[in-house]
Amino acid sequence: MKAVVIGGGIAGLLAARVLTETCDDVVVLERDELSGEPEYRAGVPQGRHVHGLLVRGGELLEELFPGLREELVLAGAELADAGDMRILNPLGWLAAAPTGMPLLSLSRPLLETRIRRRVTAQFMTGVHVTGLSMRDGVVDGVLTRAGRVDADLVVDASGRSSKLRDWLAAAGITTPEPEVVDSRTGYATRTYTAPADFPVVYAESLSAPDLRRGVAAMRVEGGRIMVTAQGAAGDHPPRDPKGYREFLGSLRVPITELLAGAEPLTPVYLFARTASRRNAFEDTARWPGGLVAVGDAVCAFNPVYGQGITVAAMEALLFRSHGDFSAKGCRDFQRRVARTTRGTWAMSSNADRGWVETKRGGLLGWYLKKWQAGIVHDPDLFRRFLRVVHMVAPPASLFTPVVFRRLAKYSRLDRRRGRRPAAPTPR
Numbered sequence: 001m002k003a004v005v006i007g008g009g010i011a012g013l014l015a016a017r018v019l020t021e022t023c024d025d026v027v028v029l030e031r032d033e034l035s036g037e038p039e040y041r042a043g044v045p046q047g048r049h050v051h052g053l054l055v056r057g058g059e060l061l062e063e064l065f066p067g068l069r070e071e072l073v074l075a076g077a078e079l080a081d082a083g084d085m086r087i088l089n090p091l092g093w094l095a096a097a098p099t100g101m102p103l104l105s106l107s108r109p110l111l112e113t114r115i116r117r118r119v120t121a122q123f124m125t126g127v128h129v130t131g132l133s134m135r136d137g138v139v140d141g142v143l144t145r146a147g148r149v150d151a152d153l154v155v156d157a158s159g160r161s162s163k164l165r166d167w168l169a170a171a172g173i174t175t176p177e178p179e180v181v182d183s184r185t186g187y188a189t190r191t192y193t194a195p196a197d198f199p200v201v202y203a204e205s206l207s208a209p210d211l212r213r214g215v216a217a218m219r220v221e222g223g224r225i226m227v228t229a230q231g232a233a234g235d236h237p238p239r240d241p242k243g244y245r246e247f248l249g250s251l252r253v254p255i256t257e258l259l260a261g262a263e264p265l266t267p268v269y270l271f272a273r274t275a276s277r278r279n280a281f282e283d284t285a286r287w288p289g290g291l292v293a294v295g296d297a298v299c300a301f302n303p304v305y306g307q308g309i310t311v312a313a314m315e316a317l318l319f320r321s322h323g324d325f326s327a328k329g330c331r332d333f334q335r336r337v338a339r340t341t342r343g344t345w346a347m348s349s350n351a352d353r354g355w356v357e358t359k360r361g362g363l364l365g366w367y368l369k370k371w372q373a374g375i376v377h378d379p380d381l382f383r384r385f386l387r388v389v390h391m392v393a394p395p396a397s398l399f400t401p402v403v404f405r406r407l408a409k410y411s412r413l414d415r416r417r418g419r420r421p422a423a424p425t426p427r
């Protein structure tokens, strides 16, 4: 069987990695030219912004590429305990506590390049896919600006900018309107030399509907620190260095003080296409054989939650146990993709509904607000929460009687104190 993967981003690479286990031929078509070295490229504009790798994502990558973690650390990635993250939420600093979960901190280009070097598929670069080739209602290849490439299976992994819905529409196949939850978050990132005592991960989280401004800063390879300022509900950080500094200065975390001796290494880069978007391809009535879709092309999450790479890895593993790529088999595959993304989508889109609806996220939103207090006060709750956020424990573990009792206690405590955002001390 010959599989053609559209897009050599993380989802495409991981799909290709698993497909090489069973297919005779796996070809990755990527529109960018790839140099083989970590670098920023046009097809992945998000590569200039912080990319957190969740613990579960790190585990899955290690399973797919044994020894990758060590290789990345040798290449300069920082390895820390997930509990070492310094994060301020609306109520205070999260209770720092060791978790035993390894956290890798590195740039997106380094991660992508090291993964790509280990994928044994054939890479055709500088190839822009423009459509699907179909015969008797079955996808039998792709169309590119240079011609046609045949395939028994086409995997769309072309990311947020995927044109798959248009390509299917051109063949008379209507797909459901995507579900979109847009917190209107803008990113602005600048990279600096890292001050010696700067934490591996340092962040102030956004919180709907009041705390529109936040930041995520991460140490990455090369003794650098990437600082991504984030503004939700249209309150975007600006590109000009002075405005950018002022935006950072307006935060509750004292990040401008921590960066006092740091030298800027780049201009400020912006990114604002952050809406969460889910395509219910599994509900397409006439989904064709020979075609599946994975990664951001199916479900793109608001990046502030750092979920995309981990979900892409979970989806890639679905290829291991899926051998039927008939129309029914492909629709079943998309159902499995939908099940894989369901919990993650529920968590992140629910949190974001607070930015777009006056109802403030319903019961789940209310409950997550209770957690904001719990993870400030209680190291054990912090660990439990982190395990869910990092996808190593199911969301159900946040809903147990022990947890309810403890959350109620902290809720009473905060009511007595008056639930105001905490004025943080540097940490």
Ligand SMILES: Cc1cc2nc3c(=O)[nH]c(=O)nc-3n(C[C@H](O)[C@H](O)[C@H](O)COP(=O)(O)OP(=O)(O)OC[C@H]3O[C@@H](n4cnc5c(N)ncnc54)[C@H](O)[C@@H]3O)c2cc1C
Binding pocket: 006, 007, 008, 009, 010, 011, 012, 029, 030, 031, 032, 042, 043, 044, 046, 049, 050, 051, 052, 053, 054, 127, 128, 129, 130, 157, 158, 159, 160, 161, 162, 187, 271, 273, 274, 294, 295, 296, 297, 303, 304, 305, 306, 307, 308, 309, 310, 312
């Ligand atoms: C600002 C930002 C920050 C993010 N931060 C995080 C984070 O902290 N942690 C995390 O896990 N995830 C993060 N993500 C999400 C993460 O980048 C993606 O979920 C993940 O990389 C999987 O994406 P993908 O491979 O589906 O798409 P992409 O990584 O976007 O790759 C798509 C690839 O397809 C190629 N392509 C597109 N169209 C064509 C075509 N027609 N022909 C040929 N090639 C084509 C592109 O050049 C590109 O290489 C972030 C996203 C954004 C936007």
